[in-house]
Amino acid sequence: MIIGFPNPSLPCAFALGPLIHAAFLKNFELDIYIPHMFGVGMFSLIGLTYFYITHAGLTVLASIARVASEASCFSLGIFTSMIIYRLFFHRLRRFPGPLPARVTRFYALHLSGKNVQYQVELEKLRDQYGDFVRTGPREIMILRKSAVPLVLGAQSPCLKSTWYSQVSRKSEMTQLAFSRDVLDHKRRKKAWDRGFSVKALSTYQPRIKSKVDILTAEFLKTAGTPKDVTAWMMMLAFDVMGEIGYGKDFGGLVTGREHAAAKAIHDHMTILGTIGMVPWLLYMIQFIPGAAAGYAPFFKWCGDMIREKKTMWDPEKYPQDIASWLIKAVMEKDVSASPTEASLTDDGRLIIIAGSDTSASVNACTMFLLAKYPHVLRKLQRHLDAAMPDGPHAWSYNQLATVTYLDDVIKESMRLMSPVMTGGYRVTPVEGLQVDEVWIPGDVNVFVPIQILHTDERYFVNPLGFVPERWGERKREMGTDESLLIPFSAGVYKCPGDKLAMMSMRIAISCIVQMFDIDFAPGETGEAFATDRKDAFTSVLRPLKLVFTKREK
Ligand code: HEM
Structure with a gap:
């Protein structure tokens, strides 16, 4: 018996749920406050239990049982209210989409978790529901070419969504890519841009070539035997980014083994890519002791490098790598300086994460496509031979500028097998966003899935064919719209490393193609490689066995 003390009945606890939801939860960007809410929730439960024991004369067990049933009723009230609101009253209620997606982000996690091929699941949703699909309680996928400038373009009123708060909600504590503060982002991007200036790129070019030389020497040594290009392109990309990013050698190409820092990233990529479907879940994981332990070698490597570079800083010396430009x-x-020690270290990680897997993916996919379409390989070889008739010894980056077909091949490879498949999530401005005939309300997460756009038959003739000529000699005939090729995204959040990436891919692909013929290894069809690409924000590729045979003169 409790006399003279608050005695909330179970219906009261249930009724409190919708009240809290209507007054508080539904009006805030909750994702980043989930840990705080858990904290407040736990504190309240313990407090209430203590209160019932000390002031209401209940035994410990009775008190726990009572608080548990009240908490269950309260949660039931909140979730019932949320579900009803999201289904029938939400500003996105009229947009088509699967029922569970309207209710919870966990449905996206379920779709992504099936086979880590979210891009495939999104394609099915597009086929079923059309160009505007509600893929989350407050998220719309848009498949219209007019959405590209509106959502991603330089003049877009859209900002980065909650997806970018997965590490911290404070921009000054995170890397550039996760900065959601417009001014902070604009300021900091200038420091990055200096690291990709024409002059800076010219200092990187011979160093990239020296890494590619190690790779081609290895291919030459073992010519005719199957090579896993997925692994080798990854080691090349990491060695390049170690060199250009920090002036350090990961040593992957020489040892033939992945560096511990690189392995730390790759071991967790697919799981993190999937959990990222529910950004607040990813945000919370960092608070679980030991949860990020697998990443430790990578974090340590980058942290050590940044500290070392700061200690050895020489103001007189022209910066030789991207980290030095940031420092x-x-x-x-x-x-333009990274505002805190934490953000600088996180920027240091971004150098490697952003620059390596992406370029590795394009290089490996291009090798696959050249093996699959030998007529393209032959044509590219003819163009390279014409530009550099004296062969590999006369290779020159300046001469490559005349081989426009090389860029056509790389662009077509990125169109067909985009290394970033789904791409960046944005949030609409308060006044909403008009896309063709459809008005999308304000404060809604939106995205244009890159891979699906790139292979949309309305925008690309023969969308699944590998036709590099669509970017060059057949551009007019095929009606190619360059603005729809967005592997590097677009607008203010566009990849600042695009020119470095293009330079690096040009060097790698031209050197390999100039020296080798490329075929599938016996028993390898490339089928699984092509169809089983994982979408972990950047793509994760299966091994692919190719044979590189030295070309006859
Ligand atoms: C083929 C290679 C590459 C591709 C396809 C690629 C793609 C992208 C995409 C799609 C974004 C935007 C992501 C978003 O909207 O959230 C991005 C951002 C970024 N990329 Fe790249 N990238 C590549 C190479 C590189 C390289 C070599 C670097 C050099 C370190 C780099 C550094 C960055 C940075 C710093 C950002 C964040 C930009 C911002 O938030 O404003 N990327 N990249």
Whole structure:
């Protein structure tokens, strides 16, 4: 018997749920406050239990049982309210989409978790529901070419969505890519851009070539025997980014083994890519002791490198790598400087994460496509031979500028097998966004899935064919719209490393193609490689066995 004390009945606890939801939860960007809510929830439960024991004369067990049933009723009230609201009253209620997706982000996690091929699941949703699909309680996937400038373009009013708060909700504590503060992002991007200037790129070019030389020497040594290009292109990309990013050698190409830092990233990529479907879940995982332990070698490597570079800083020396450009801004207290030690270290990780898997994926996919379409390989070889008739010894980056077909091949490879498949999530401005005949309300997450757009038959003739000529000699005939090729995204959040990536891919692909014929290894069809690409924000590829045979003169 409790006399004179608050005695909330179970119906009261249930009724409190919708009240809290209507007054508080539904009006905030909850994703980033989930840990706080858990904290408040736990604190309240313990407090209430203590109260019933000390002030209401209940035994410990009775008190726990009572709080548990009240908490269950309260949760039931909240979830019932949420479900009813999301289904029948939400501003997106009229948009088509699967029922569970309207209710919870966990449905996206379920779709992604099936086979880590979210891009395939999204394609099915597009086929079933059309160009505007409600893929989450407050998320719309848009498949219209007019959405590209509106959502991603330089003049777009859309900002980065909650997806980018998965590490911290404070921009000054995170890497550039996760900065949601417009001014912070704009300021900091200038430091990155300096690291990709024409002059900086010219210092990187011979160093990339020297890494590619190690790779081609290895291919030459073992010519005719099957090579896993997925693994080798990854080691090349990491060695390149170690060199260009930090002036350090990961040593993958020489040892033939993945560096511990690289392995730390790859071991967790698919799981993190999937959990990222529910950004607040990913945000919370970092608070679980030991959950990020697998990443430790990578975090340590980047942290050590940044510290070492700061200690050895020489203001007189022209920066030789991307990290040095970022550190230069910090040392000179430039406005573009990474604001905190934490954000600088996180930027340091971004250098490797952003620059390696993406380029590795394009290189491996291009090798696959050249093996599958030998007439394209032959044509590219003819163009390279014409530009550099004296063969590999006369290879020159300047001469490559005349081989426009090389860029056509790379672009077509990125169109057909985009290394970033789904792409960045944005949030609409308060006044909403008009896309053709459809008005999307404000404060709604939107995205244009890159891979599906790239293979949309309305926008690309023969969308599943590998036709590099669509970017060159047949551009007009095929009506190619370059603005719809967005492997590097677009607008203010566009990849600043695009020119470095293009340079690096040009060097790698031209050197390999100039020296070798490329075929599938016996028993390898490339079928699984092509169809089983995982979508972990950047793509994760299966091994692919190819044979590189030295070309006859
Ligand atoms: C083929 C290679 C590459 C592809 C396809 C690619 C693709 C992308 C895409 C799609 C984004 C935007 C992601 C979003 O909207 O959230 C991005 C951002 C970024 N990329 Fe790349 N990238 C590549 C290579 C590189 C390289 C070599 C670097 C050099 C370190 C780099 C650095 C960055 C950075 C710093 C951002 C964040 C930009 C921002 O938030 O403003 N990327 N990249």
